[in-house]
Amino acid sequence: xxxxxxLAATVALATAAHADVKLPAILNEGMVLQRSAPLNFWGWADxxxxxxxxxxxxxxxxxxxxxxxxxxxxxxxxxxxPFPLTISGKNKIEFKxxxxxxxxxxxxxxxxxxxxxxxxxxxxxxxxxxxxNLRLFMVKNTRSDSPKQDVEVQQPWGAxxxxxxAGFSAVGYYFGRMLxxxxxxxxxxxxxxxxxxxxxxxxxxxxxxxNPELKKIVESYPAARARYDEQLKKWEADSAQAKAEGKxxxxxxxxxRYSELYNAMIAPITHFGIRGAIWYQGESNASRAMQYRExxxxxxxxxxxxxxxxxxxxxxxxxxxxxxxxxxxxxYAELREAQTLATQRLKNVGMAVITDVGEEKDIHPKKxxxxxxxxxxxxxxxxxxxxxxxxxxxxxxxxxxxGAKAVVTFENTGTGLMAAxxxxxxxxxxxxxxxxxxxxxxxxxxxxxxAVLEGTDRVVVTCAQVPSPxxxxxxxxxxxxxxxxxxxxxxxxxxxxxxxx
Numbered sequence: 001x002x003x004x005x006x007l008a009a010t011v012a013l014a015t016a017a018h019a020d021v022k023l024p025a026i027l028n029e030g031m032v033l034q035r036s037a038p039l040n041f042w043g044w045a046d047x048x049x050x051x052x053x054x055x056x057x058x059x060x061x062x063x064x065x066x067x068x069x070x071x072x073x074x075x076x077x078x079x080x081x082p083f084p085l086t087i088s089g090k091n092k093i094e095f096k097x098x099x100x101x102x103x104x105x106x107x108x109x110x111x112x113x114x115x116x117x118x119x120x121x122x123x124x125x126x127x128x129x130x131x132x133n134l135r136l137f138m139v140k141n142t143r144s145d146s147p148k149q150d151v152e153v154q155q156p157w158g159a160x161x162x163x164x165x166a167g168f169s170a171v172g173y174y175f176g177r178m179l180x181x182x183x184x185x186x187x188x189x190x191x192x193x194x195x196x197x198x199x200x201x202x203x204x205x206x207x208x209x210x211n212p213e214l215k216k217i218v219e220s221y222p223a224a225r226a227r228y229d230e231q232l233k234k235w236e237a238d239s240a241q242a243k244a245e246g247k248x249x250x251x252x253x254x255x256x257r258y259s260e261l262y263n264a265m266i267a268p269i270t271h272f273g274i275r276g277a278i279w280y281q282g283e284s285n286a287s288r289a290m291q292y293r294e295x296x297x298x299x300x301x302x303x304x305x306x307x308x309x310x311x312x313x314x315x316x317x318x319x320x321x322x323x324x325x326x327x328x329x330x331x332y333a334e335l336r337e338a339q340t341l342a343t344q345r346l347k348n349v350g351m352a353v354i355t356d357v358g359e360e361k362d363i364h365p366k367k368x369x370x371x372x373x374x375x376x377x378x379x380x381x382x383x384x385x386x387x388x389x390x391x392x393x394x395x396x397x398x399x400x401x402x403g404a405k406a407v408v409t410f411e412n413t414g415t416g417l418m419a420a421x422x423x424x425x426x427x428x429x430x431x432x433x434x435x436x437x438x439x440x441x442x443x444x445x446x447x448x449x450x451a452v453l454e455g456t457d458r459v460v461v462t463c464a465q466v467p468s469p470x471x472x473x474x475x476x477x478x479x480x481x482x483x484x485x486x487x488x489x490x491x492x493x494x495x496x497x498x499x500x501x
Contacts, residue, residue, distance in 0.1 A: 019045075019049070019090045019091070020045075020089075020091045021043060021045045021049070021051055021069075021087060021088065021090065021091055021093065022043050022045070023042075023043040023087065023093065024042065024149070024151070024268065024271075025150055025152070025153045026137065026190070026268070026269050026272045027041065027043070027272070028095075028156055029095045029096070029098075030097050030135055030156070030159065031098060031099070031135065031137070031157045031188065032098075032100070032101050032103050032186050032187065032188025033076070033098060033099070033100050033101075033103070034100075034102065034103045034188075034273035035076055035077060035078070035079045035101055036075050037273045037275075038073070038074065039073040039074070039076065039273065040070070040072050040271045040272065040273060041053045041070070041073070041087065042068070042069065042070035042271055043068070043070075043087075044068055044069070045067070045069050045089050045090075046067070047064055047065060047066065048063060049063070049064045049069075049089045050062075050063055050064075050089060051063075051064055051069045051087065051088070052086075052087070052088050052089070053085075053086070054086040054088075055084075055085045055098070056083055058073045058074060060072075060073060070271070076100045079099075079101040079185035079186055080101075080185075080186070081097075081100055081101075081186060082096065082097040083098045083099070083100070084096050084098070085098045099135065099186035100186065101133070101185040101186030101188060102183065102188070102275050103189075103190065103272070103274045103275055104172075104175070104176065104189055104190070104274060104275055104277065104278060105190045105192060105266075105276075105277040105278070106169050106171065106172030106189055106190065106191045106193065106278050107192050107277060107278075107279055107281070108193050108197075108280040108281035108317075109193065109195050109196055109197045109280070109282075109284055110193075110194075110195030110196060110283075110363075110364060111171070111280045111281075111283070111317070111320075111363075111364060112169055112171055112172065112278075112280035112317075113169060113193040113195050114169065114170050114364055114368060115168065115169070115170060116129075116165055116166055116167070116168055116169075116170040116173050116368075117166040117167060118366070119368040119369070120366040120367045120368070120369070122170065122369075125165075125173075125174075125369075126162050126165055129160050129161060129162055129165035129166075129173075129177075130159070130161045130162065131159065131160045131161075131180065133159075133180055133186045133187065134159065134176055134186075134187050134189070135158065135159055135186065135187070135188045135189070136155065136158060136159075136160055136164050136165065136168050136173075136188075136189050136191070137155065137156065137157045137158075137189070137190045137191065138153070138154035138168065139151045139153065139154060139190065139191065139265050139269070140152035140153055140154040141154070141194045141265070142265060143257070143260040143263075144260055144263040145259075145260060145263065146263055147263045147267040147268075148263060148264050148267060148268050149268060150268050151264070151265060152264075154191075155167070155168070155191075157188075160173070160176075160177075168189070168191060169189075169191045169193060170368035170369075170372065171278070171280055171317065171371050171375070172191055172372065173189070174371070174373050174376070175189075175278055175372035175373070175375045175376045176189045176372075177372075178372070178373050178376035179376050182380055182384075182386070183384060190269065190272075190274070192265045192266060192269070193280075194261060194265070196256075196284055197281070197284055198256055198284040199281060199282075199284075199292065199296055199299050200214075200217050200256075200258045200259070200295060200299075201256045201257065201260055201261040201262070202266065202281075203258070203295070203299040203302055204259055204267075204302050205258060205259040207299070207301075207302040208258055208259065208298075211294065213291070213294045214294060214295055217258050217295075221257060221258060225255065225257075228255040231253040232252075232253055235250060235252055238250050239252075256284075266306075267306070270306040270307055274307065274312075275312075275313065276313030276314060276315070276348075276383070277303060277312070277313075277314050277315075278315050278317075278375050279314065279315070279316040279317070280316070280317040280371070281316075282296075282319050282335045282338075282339060283322075283332075285335060286319070286332050286334075286335045287331055289334035289338045290334075293338045293342075296339065296342050297342050297345050300314050300342065300349060301346070311347045311348045312348065313348045313350075313379065313383050314348065314349045314350075315350045315351070315352065315378045315379060316339060316343075316349070316351050316352070317351070317352050317354060317371055317375065318336050318340070318351050318352065318354060318355075318493070319332050319339070320354050320357055320358035320359075320365045321355055321358025321359075321360075321479040321480055322358055322359070322360070322478060323479055329477065330476060330477055330478065331478060332478040332479075333475070333476045333477055333478060333480075333496075336494055337476075337494075337496070337499060339351060340493060340495070348382070348383075350375075350379075350391075351378075351392070351493075352371060352374035352375050352377075352378065352392075353392070353393050353490070353491050353492070353493050353494075354370065354371055354374070355424060355475055355482050355491045355492075355494065356370075357370055357371065358424070358479060360479055377389065377390075377391035390415075390486065391490075392490055393412060393485060393486055393490035393492050393493060394410040394412050394413050394417060394457075394484065394485070394486050394490075394493065395410060395412050396408060396409075396410060396411075396474070396493070396495040396497075397409045397410055397411040397457075399472055399497040401468075401469055403468070404462055404466075404469070405460055405461065405462055406439055406460075406461040406469045406472040406497075407460055407461075408458065408459045408460075408472060408474070409457055410457050410459070410492065411457070413456060413457045413486050414486035414487055414488040414490070415456075415486070415487045415488065416456035416457070416486065416487050417453055417456060417457060417459070417484065417485075417487075417492075418453075418484075418485045418486060419431075419432055419433060419434045419453055419483055419484060419485075420483040420484075420485055421483075422483065423436075423481050423482060423483045424480075424483065425481055427481075429483050432452055433450070433451065433452060433483075434451035434452065434453065434459055434484050435451070435482060435484075436451075436475045436481060436482040436483070436484065437449045437450075437451040437459070437461045437472060437473065437474050438463075438472070438473045439463045439466045439469040439472050439473075440466060440469065440470060440471045440472075440473075440498070441466045441468055441469060441470055442470050444471070444498075446471075446473060447463050447465045447466055448463070449461045449466070449472075450462050450463065459484070471496070471497050473494075473496040473497070473498070474494055474495055475492070476494050476495065
């Protein structure tokens with residue numbers, strides 16, 4: 001009899017729990033809803049259950065089907081709050097602290113994931129981070145072979161404070177802080193990032209398989225998985241031996257499956273209204289820059305599609321200098337070039353150049369404030385239409401060759417080009433001289449070159465070893481040393497005139 005009573009009670013509890021209207025983790029107290037956009041609400045309930053949402057004078061009811069429900073309220077054009085929100089069915093969920101403002105997804109790999117507390121001179125910023133109009137939400141690192149219905153939460157929605165901001169994305173925090181200060185409206189930031197991850201892991205599978213250039217990523221995975229399984233067995237044996245000998249274990253091998261982070265960390269939040277995304281990634285694709293030329297725009301377009309925002313703003317961080325001064329290697333330079341090409345191929349894609357913040361032997365430069373704030377400059381100028389704002393550094397407009405000279409004309413020069421008195425390593429530079437240029441003749445061999453400013457938008461480049469230059473490059477190595485800026489303090493974008501098509 002006791003067993004039967006226990007079973008009956010268990011069934012009753014399960015039925016009652018199932019009867020409750022449930023919400024996804026992203027819809028919760030403290031959230032920011034995107035202004036001037038339809039407001040999507042969704043979740044789970046019993047089939048046939050009537051679910052009602054009430055918010056700012058709007059009230060709408062829908063009937064759950066197949067255990068799910070979804071409805072949309074009209075856009076709210078005015079930012080503000082806090083406002084109450086009620087969602088009811090057989091149970092009632094009441095929120096009292098909902099804001100309306102601007103919502104941004106912060107994604108990528110470790111340099112986006114890098115926390116505020118581990119960033120350069122951030123103690124003062126953390127101490128002053130309390131802001132009820134800057135709200136933070138963190139998605140937990142999770143993988144899935146198929147799209148999930150909900151995210152796992154690392155940190156729920158909450159106002160910025162020393163406790164919530166310290167472990168949040170530093171780039172995201174500085175981006176959001178500047179926007180909140182300049183716009184004067186609530187800002188919501190969703191951190192969904194994971195260190196060491198390639199772009200294909202953040203891209204929907206159907207976008208990869210339907211692209212002739214990218215489907216090989218999917219097709220090659222079984223063989224890669226087989227190699228990984230063998231590497232893992234060897235690692236387990238080597239680790240056991242190292243432990244027995246009192247030695248340090250070797251690094252564990254890792255393998256990222258295509259689409260698995262999109263499935264677990266992006267797909268479940270694509271019903272949630274956002275303004276746009278900021279992105280810091282590319283290190284894990286640096287050895288495949290030519291493929292990235294197609295992969296990265298495909299990923300951007302896929303996100304725009306699932307959020308149903310054709311030209312959704314997408315602002316990225318160009319890779320920082322890394323891997324040693326003097327090295328001729330160009331993998332990072334080629335990836336930066338692929339990032340630049342994405343900004344030219346797609347509308348509403350902007351890029352923050354950070355050639356001045358790289359660290360020679362650390363893939364994680366600690367100066368994150370200029371990174372986040374340069375992303376915010378792009379949003380302020382291009383999206384929020386702040387007038388008179390210079391938001392990016394000089395970029396190559398055209399190159400001409402005249403005898404022994406290569407003449408580079410730049411755009412985005414603001415009030416004029418500037419050759420800084422110190423280079424990106426802090427070394428003194430002769431007045432008027434520009435460092436970081438190389439030239440090559442018809443043999444294709446590049447030599448360091450002399451470069452000087454001419455007017456407000458040109459640099460003249462010469463080299464004694466190259467009497468008739470045919471190609472010119474600027475900062476086109478993994479760790480360039482540079483000093484070319486505009487007078488507004490933004491660094492010039494690396495380039496090569498001999499870029500392969």
